[in-house]
Amino acid sequence: MTELKADRLKSMPRSGLEKLLSLLTKKGFRLLGPTVSNGAIVIGDIATTADLPVGWTDRQAPGSYRLQKTGDNRAFDFVVGPHAWKQYLFPARETLHRATFDKAAGLWRQSDDNAVATAFIGARACDLAAMAIQDRVFIGGEYIDRGYHNRRQASFIVAVNCLRAGDLCFCDSMGTGPEVKSGFDICLTEFDDTFLVQAGSRRGEKVVAQLPIEPATENQCDDMMAGLAQCRQQMGRHLETENLEGLLFANLEHPQWDNVAERCLACGNCTMVCPTCFCYSVDETADLGVAPPQRERSWDSCFSQQHSQVNGASFQPAVKDRYRQWLTHKLGAWKSQFGTSGCVGCGRCIAWCPVGIDLTEEVAAIGVGAAPPVPMPEHRPIAVKGADSSTAPLFATTKVSVTDVVAEAPEVKTLVLNMPADYHYQPGQFNMLSLPGIGEVPISLSGNSEGAVEHTIRSVGNVTAALSALKFGATLDIRGPYGSAWPMAQTRDRPVTVVAGGIGLAPLRGVMRSLANEDRDNDTEWVRLIYGARRADALLFTRELKQWQQNPALRVAVTVDQSTRDWTGNVGTVITLLRRKDIPVNGLYFVCGPEVMMLAVVRLLREAQVPPQNIYLSMERNMKCAAGHCGRCQYGPYFICKDGPVFSYDRLAFLFGKQGF
Amino acid sequence: MVVRNKAARPRVGVFKFASCDGCQLTLLNCEDELLLLAGKIDIVHFPEGASPARPDGPFDLAIVEGSVSTPEQLREVRHIRSRSRVLVTLGACASSGGIQALRNFANHDEFRKAVYARPEYIASLATSTPVSHHVPVDFELRGCPIDKNQLLELISAYLRGRSPAIKNESVCFECKRRGTVCVVVADNTPCLGPVTHAGCGAICPAFRRGCYGCFGPREAAATESLAAHMKNIGKSEQEILRSFRLFTAGAPAFEDESRRHE
Numbered sequence: 001m002t003e004l005k006a007d008r009l010k011s012m013p014r015s016g017l018e019k020l021l022s023l024l025t026k027k028g029f030r031l032l033g034p035t036v037s038n039g040a041i042v043i044g045d046i047a048t049t050a051d052l053p054v055g056w057t058d059r060q061a062p063g064s065y066r067l068q069k070t071g072d073n074r075a076f077d078f079v080v081g082p083h084a085w086k087q088y089l090f091p092a093r094e095t096l097h098r099a100t101f102d103k104a105a106g107l108w109r110q111s112d113d114n115a116v117a118t119a120f121i122g123a124r125a126c127d128l129a130a131m132a133i134q135d136r137v138f139i140g141g142e143y144i145d146r147g148y149h150n151r152r153q154a155s156f157i158v159a160v161n162c163l164r165a166g167d168l169c170f171c172d173s174m175g176t177g178p179e180v181k182s183g184f185d186i187c188l189t190e191f192d193d194t195f196l197v198q199a200g201s202r203r204g205e206k207v208v209a210q211l212p213i214e215p216a217t218e219n220q221c222d223d224m225m226a227g228l229a230q231c232r233q234q235m236g237r238h239l240e241t242e243n244l245e246g247l248l249f250a251n252l253e254h255p256q257w258d259n260v261a262e263r264c265l266a267c268g269n270c271t272m273v274c275p276t277c278f279c280y281s282v283d284e285t286a287d288l289g290v291a292p293p294q295r296e297r298s299w300d301s302c303f304s305q306q307h308s309q310v311n312g313a314s315f316q317p318a319v320k321d322r323y324r325q326w327l328t329h330k331l332g333a334w335k336s337q338f339g340t341s342g343c344v345g346c347g348r349c350i351a352w353c354p355v356g357i358d359l360t361e362e363v364a365a366i367g368v369g370a371a372p373p374v375p376m377p378e379h380r381p382i383a384v385k386g387a388d389s390s391t392a393p394l395f396a397t398t399k400v401s402v403t404d405v406v407a408e409a410p411e412v413k414t415l416v417l418n419m420p421a422d423y424h425y426q427p428g429q430f431n432m433l434s435l436p437g438i439g440e441v442p443i444s445l446s447g448n449s450e451g452a453v454e455h456t457i458r459s460v461g462n463v464t465a466a467l468s469a470l471k472f473g474a475t476l477d478i479r480g481p482y483g484s485a486w487p488m489a490q491t492r493d494r495p496v497t498v499v500a501g502g503i504g505l506a507p508l509r510g511v512m513r514s515l516a517n518e519d520r521d522n523d524t525e526w527v528r529l530i531y532g533a534r535r536a537d538a539l540l541f542t543r544e545l546k547q548w549q550q551n552p553a554l555r556v557a558v559t560v561d562q563s564t565r566d567w568t569g570n571v572g573t574v575i576t577l578l579r580r581k582d583i584p585v586n587g588l589y590f591v592c593g594p595e596v597m598m599l600a601v602v603r604l605l606r607e608a609q610v611p612p613q614n615i616y617l618s619m620e621r622n623m624k625c626a627a628g629h630c631g632r633c634q635y636g637p638y639f640i641c642k643d644g645p646v647f648s649y650d651r652l653a654f655l656f657g658k659q660g661f
Numbered sequence: 662m663v664v665r666n667k668a669a670r671p672r673v674g675v676f677k678f679a680s681c682d683g684c685q686l687t688l689l690n691c692e693d694e695l696l697l698l699a700g701k702i703d704i705v706h707f708p709e710g711a712s713p714a715r716p717d718g719p720f721d722l723a724i725v726e727g728s729v730s731t732p733e734q735l736r737e738v739r740h741i742r743s744r745s746r747v748l749v750t751l752g753a754c755a756s757s758g759g760i761q762a763l764r765n766f767a768n769h770d771e772f773r774k775a776v777y778a779r780p781e782y783i784a785s786l787a788t789s790t791p792v793s794h795h796v797p798v799d800f801e802l803r804g805c806p807i808d809k810n811q812l813l814e815l816i817s818a819y820l821r822g823r824s825p826a827i828k829n830e831s832v833c834f835e836c837k838r839r840g841t842v843c844v845v846v847a848d849n850t851p852c853l854g855p856v857t858h859a860g861c862g863a864i865c866p867a868f869r870r871g872c873y874g875c876f877g878p879r880e881a882a883a884t885e886s887l888a889a890h891m892k893n894i895g896k897s898e899q900e901i902l903r904s905f906r907l908f909t910a911g912a913p914a915f916e917d918e919s920r921r922h923e
Contacts, residue, residue, distance in 0.1 A: 267834075267883075
């Protein structure tokens with residue numbers, strides 16, 4: 001609507017609104033719209049214009065929201081309230097149904113395939129921008145969230161132009177409003193006695209054609225443009241977005257983070273009211289064994305402990321870590337991930353923060369005395385498959401059975417699983433393994449043999465304990481493979497060093513097996529493994545280690561932190577061992593182990609002038625969906641599950657080793 | 662929690678110490694699920710709901726309500742622990758000392774003298790303390806009283822051998838998930854939701870009342886910031902003290918905050 005075409009703009013008397021609602025009801029839409037409830041304008045089921053907040057407006061300030069009478073009869077003379085449309089497109093709680101492949105029909109079926117046709121009445125420009133952002137998250141990548149997709153398809157959007165801005169609005173700064181430009185079926189602009197009406201889609205046109213309309217006059221068009229211009233002038237907040245992502249990541253130790261951490265309650269309200277926040281958790285739900293076990297997802301937030309928790313420990317234990325995660329993601333990392341800011345300037349997080357923390361003020365404060373921006377990774381758009389009936393739903397699993405179990409070390413077992421013939425993976429990738437009623441965990445692939453794949457599992461929680469207890473013939477559910485792989489193509493014509501700590505050898509075993517079988521020049525393209533474990537009995541794959549040690553093409557050094565009576569080899573960490581070896585700068589280095597070990601290895605390699613792009617690390621964070629949707633494995637601009645787990649160090653250098661990420 | 666032996670129906674004992682019985686009654690209030698539950702577990706000791714009492718177990722799962730308030734309870738809790746594979750506690754009393762932990766802030770002897778004609782007959786400890794102060798606890802179910810669905814989830818998870826899907830997030834998470842309008846922001850009502858452990862389903866704010874913290878502090882409870890906010894909206898030091906010193910007064914985060922306003 002930027003270039004206003006008066007012929008496309010219609011004028012409708014106020015009474016036409018009632019007609020619009022009844023038309024949509026007759027077409028079978030559930031109507032959702034603004035309505036007054038419990039001291040605020042919320043989104044709820046509506047039937048007629050009597051349910052709309054006619055004659056009401058809102059006054060907002062940081063941590064404060066009040067309703068006020070306007071004295072006129074406008075139905076949309078307010079800005080956004082505590083609710084966002086995401087609660088209908090991405091419900092706060094949702095049962096994830098098991099997907100099954102219907103062979104006869106050749107498509108995947110899910111029991112939540114049928115969404116209710118719903119009309120969203122009164123969505124604002126910032127709301128539409130937020131929907132477009134969540135589209136990029138849930139249906140804009142390789143994996144499609146079928147439930148979200150179906151609800152989005154089933155929605156009919158009646159948008160409203162804002163002619164008044166609130167004290168917390170800054171859509172103008174974010175380029176998302178106040179003018180509705182796309183993503184709507186019908187757009188309304190409200191005046192005292194009339195609405196200006198514009199159709200934004202074919203189905204919108206069909207509805208508009210049935211309304212009591214006449215062409216808009218030039219005066220009416222001018223009024224609308226003047227109203228929008230006035231709204232831009234009224235914006236109560238402003239955010240400087242120039243280079244913001246680089247600025248935030250360049251200033252991760254700015255004193256303002258400590259300042260805000262003293263006020264922040266880590267209550268999570270900002271993320272819950274945010275129309276773009278998408279993090280969720282997945283849990284098995286209460287069942288006493290009658291109904292099949294179900295999995296439920298619910299809104300999570302980077303302000304919860306479980307969000308960043310892996311093996312019982314949180315990567316973001318402090319309030320400061322959590323606020324910084326939120327703001328650097330929303331206004332910074334989001335851009336690398338999705339090609340857009342995560343903020344639409346609606347101001348909800350400012351109003352609904354119980355202690356009134358204002359992100360625009362926090363950003364301004366961080367800008368004072370700030371270090372210059374760091375370059376951030378470019379957004380890499382991927383070819384979108386689209387959600388057709390052949391797309392496998394995100395959580396669809398395959399049932400596989402255990403063909404062998406190998407006890408590797410105390411608490412560590414390797415499960416050998418028979419896989420479908422068309423299953424292919426590359427070393428470094430992982431699968432999601434699950435047991436109904438118990439849970440799902442990401443486990444890296446530790447090899448394959450004769451059509452079966454291997455997973456080496458350390459028993460650290462209930463799911464891994466239950467997986468470790470599986471016997472020959474037992475079945476489990478699997479989906480994958482996911483994530484990035486070790487760059488095997490780069491191992492040609494250069495020496496390769498593999499550094500592994502403890503269970504970190506599992507994702508590297510495929511690399512060793514592959515290199516061990518290659519015909520390589522032992523002077524210029526030697527292969528070296530440096531492997532350490534706490535004690536001799538914690539060493540994995542001991543029989544294979546011996547074979548590698550006897551293989552003249554491989555240089556294998558093994559060390560243990562603690563010596564035991566029967567141990568005659570090296571004692572000390574992999575760092576001690578690595579320090580004694582020559583470190584060629586043209587060599588390729590694959591590193592996997594505890595983060596503190598990887599940190600020390602990287603430091604040593606960098607001191608030896610190894611360029612960062614020659615070092616590869618395998619990272620671990622809380623992975624739950626494996627598709628970059630649930631948001632829990634974020635690491636700065638990356639999702640470990642889809643951008644990783646294997647990264648070249650040059651991509652991580654600006655963040656690696658920083659506490660709280 | 663320890664994965665149970667799946668061979669037989671697990672033997673369950675239900676015990677209570679200093680408490681009002683409301684939490685263990687939740688077990689009997691599981692009306693629709695009660696028969697199903699009875700088929701899955703073997704309740705061998707539950708004085709509130711069944712006789713005879715067999716307090717010596719042994720138990721696969723001990724469910725304990727109430728705080729440790731007398732020397733006798735101190736002995737008993739150790740005995741139960743020694744006879745149980747897994748021990749979980751129910752409610753605010755067992756996890757923080759309960760409302761009776763208000764005596765921890767006062768002189769116990771003076772209380773006894775004021776209440777009882779013959780205080781020398783009263784054998785009670787100077788403090789009311791959570792079970793976890795005396796024996797290892799495998800899981801604490803919060804609340805005054807506990808939530809029925811969380812109890813069922815705890816037992817289901819135990820039977821399945823999984824971690825219970827019980828979150829330690831703030832009440833605000835549940836409040837927002839159910840779409841409740843924030844009473845702090847819209848009504849200026851003091852609310853402990855931001856610092857309180859979730860689990861109740863955010864009942865009070867749904868009725869336009871502030872949360873009074875009956876599930877106790879969440880992890881990372883930013884009580885100082887919330888207290889500062891209460892002061893800003895005009896609450897007196899005494900009112901702030903009292904809001905943190907209620908059913909879970911003995912929980913460290915709330916105790917520390919209330920002492921800051923003495």
